[in-house]
Amino acid sequence: MSSTRKxxxxxxxxxxxxxIEVDDERKLRTFYEKRMAxxxxxxxxxxxxxxxxxxxxxxxxxxxxxxxxxxxxxxxVRLLLAKGHSCYRPRRTGERKRKSVRGCIVDANLSVLNLVxxxxxxxxxxxxxxxxxxxxxxPKRASKIRKLFNLAKxxxxxxxxxxxxxxxxxxxxxxKAPRIQRLVTPRVLQHKRRRIALKKQRTQKNKEEAxxxxxxLTNLVCLRRLSSLRASASKSESSQK
Numbered sequence: 001m002s003s004t005r006k007x008x009x010x011x012x013x014x015x016x017x018x019x020i021e022v023d024d025e026r027k028l029r030t031f032y033e034k035r036m037a038x039x040x041x042x043x044x045x046x047x048x049x050x051x052x053x054x055x056x057x058x059x060x061x062x063x064x065x066x067x068x069x070x071x072x073x074x075x076x077v078r079l080l081l082a083k084g085h086s087c088y089r090p091r092r093t094g095e096r097k098r099k100s101v102r103g104c105i106v107d108a109n110l111s112v113l114n115l116v117x118x119x120x121x122x123x124x125x126x127x128x129x130x131x132x133x134x135x136x137x138x139p140k141r142a143s144k145i146r147k148l149f150n151l152a153k154x155x156x157x158x159x160x161x162x163x164x165x166x167x168x169x170x171x172x173x174x175x176k177a178p179r180i181q182r183l184v185t186p187r188v189l190q191h192k193r194r195r196i197a198l199k200k201q202r203t204q205k206n207k208e209e210a211x212x213x214x215x216x217l218t219n220l221v222c223l224r225r226l227s228s229l230r231a232s233a234s235k236s237e238s239s240q241k
């Protein structure tokens with residue numbers, strides 16, 4: 001077992017990610033016996049990590065088997081996985097497969113440990129917190145665009161869409177914008193009003209048909225009762241004669 005282990009550390013605020021190698025096992029003991037999604041102070045990693053807080057997001061052992069959330073063990077287990085489960089991607093519809101995964105508790109047999117910085121410390125980490133990687137795509141959903149630009153409900157979201165420049169050799173530069181999802185427009189409101197009106201019409205029609213059927217049923221019951229009374233009266237008259 002090699003003493004060198006890797007830490008894959010990401011900082012979502014800047015979009016940066018860095019892989020560092022740790023030779024001293026004493027620095028990693030603070031992560032041992034901790035479960036995935038646990039928040040740990042990163043001070044033992046070195047002076048530059050003072051004040052940093054990280055969250056354990058996963059890891060792999062030396063054979064490449066990933067950690068799976070919810071499996072409360074140190075070792076490896078074989079689980080029957082299907083669509084929607086982590087650590088498995090089905091190749092066919094409805095396919096299930098028994099796969100080897102590692103438990104969600106960190107131990108010394110991991111070769112790579114994935115960490116996410118949730119609180120920045122005093123010093124900058126070169127290549128991680130001192131630079132920013134711009135996002136390729138902006139938000140697509142209307143509520144996310146409103147949240148990003150702090151817009152009110154009355155503001156027009158379409159003016160604030162993040163456009164992506166497209167450049168091709170020999171052609172004019174143009175920009176491309178995503179189609180906004182869940183955008184409330186007059187047409188959407190019209191469709192909603194139409195759906196509600198159709199639903200009311202169907203409800204009213206069902207009520208009318210139900211009342212007509214009830215009337216028809218009562219008439220049939222009355223007719224049967226009258227016919228039975230007439231039949232009994234004719235029988236009694238014939239018996240008296």
